[in-house]
Amino acid sequence: MTDYTRMTAADIAAALAAGETTSVEVTQAHLDRIAEVDGDVHAFLQVDAEGALATARAVDEARAAGKELGPLAGVPVAVKDVLATEGLTTTAGSKILEGWVPPYDATVVAKLRAAGMPILGKTNMDEFAMGSSTEHSAYGPTHNPWDLDRIPGGSGGGSSAAVAAFEAPLAIGTDTGGSIRQPAAVTGTVGTKPTYGGVSRYGLIALASSLDQAGPCTRSVLDAALLHEVIGGHDVMDSTSIDAPVPPVVEAARKADVKGLKIGVIKEISGEGFQPGVKQLFDESVQLLVDRGAEVVEVSCPSFEKGLAAYYLILPSEASSNLAKFDGMRYGLRVGPEGVASPSAEQVMAATRDAGFGDEVKRRIILGTYALSAGYYDAYYGQAQKVRTLIARDFAAAYEKVDVLVTPTAPTTAFKLGEKLDDPMAMYLNDVATIPANLAGVPGMSIPNGLAAEDGLPSGFQILAPATKDERLYQVGAALEAALQEKWGGPILAQAPELAGKADAR
């Protein structure tokens, strides 16, 4: 019997179109897989079997009736719990939103529904997308399918782990400083952060509005392109949405050709100081691209060095303002202060926010409030905005010389759960290679490029393109993926250990 959980979304879509299977069968196979392994992985905060199967049935009926359907109709998808889903609890990984059922769909979710894609459930994440490990989720961490004692990356570790554990062929993530790309890197999966404005943010619970961007999490570059095409495009409900067609990402993924392309290795993020196995795999991947006809050029982006510091001012500043709406008045948690007979609204807000937010959220709100306060604004937020300009200029100068830039996605492979939990600064350093793209608004992708020699865990290769040239990510990503899979004799996840799941427990 065909195991549809092991197939790519493109292959599932082809099997559906050919009438070899039904969406109900494919969706049920994934629900069964979730029931089998998610007790160990904890990728999902909520599974919506009923809703997913209802969509699947409707798509099967439409197909049987000869209706015209989109390319991914009937292919199930998991959605990060930071996107509003009408009728389906949305928590952003926070206690302050425990049990909140949104009265509307995010545009990304509406597009998935319109494309006939069954939504399997909502995936785990660091609270309000603040973190690199999912350990800041108020509902407990997600475990990396490659080693259950390790982190699946963050903030979108639930989406990356769901895809890596074959619980879903596709998932939606969001990326503010690397939350799609870093989880992809440490779980051996593919993740794209589109150009800022390429995917609507309407209904995405905002972390940092000038940095947030939703995108696809998948097991293949072509699958990412197919999903990117479904969720991308202009939306009048998001004033920062780009009024232009989705870049030709699917065509580029099928082309998979780098002949004559100029690929820039950034001197400042070329893997020096990174885990040796990660650096080695990065160098090998660059060589594979050269073997396929690309030209490699070294470029310098001197201001990137200050990107991390600028990011950890800009993000908390925006977040402190965005999270002010969680005040216990209109929705979400409301807690009264202890021992106060008739508390004021202000006292209730302060008690609610103390009870409802976790440590990392508190740290960042306080940091952001401090950075924006009178007397500190110029030295902190103002200066960070200038660094942001310099980083954008570094990108612009680099893209005058090259078509794409490449770096290792993350400095290390997956670290152990708990290892960096009490050391916020160590956690922040995971984002050093992914942050510049968010600050400048350019698109980025991570694809798996091997297992590090010292620990046998997946590493990621990051590709960055100029704004609105997202198709270049797919062109290069698909070419490298093809070269790597030729070497490995199949996809990297074929090398992942089997999850024991409930079969063993029986």
Next chain:
Amino acid sequence: MAVLRPVWTANRLRGMSALSRDEVAHVAMLARIQLSDDELDRLAGQLDQIVGFVATVGEIAADDIPPMSHPLPLENVTRTDEVRPSLTPQQALAAAPRAEADRFAVPRILDEE
């Protein structure tokens, strides 16, 4: 104009911390978060370290560099002013901690005296 150095740099030279426990308590109050003493003990030290790190943005000379608040050069984006479906009062109030007479019911907003 002289480059404004973050207080952290000056404080570091004097061996002082960037952000004291009292300052953290004050900023938390501004952000409407009622931290317990235990939380203050835990967060103050971490925040001091983080502020020390982020203050290094001051090491880049950027006096003549314009600030960038956003990746896209957008101005005054508006959408067509047309009637579209919106939430009913029931939907809007469905998640309210308390509702009364088709309105959000909130704790008192004025001081007692």
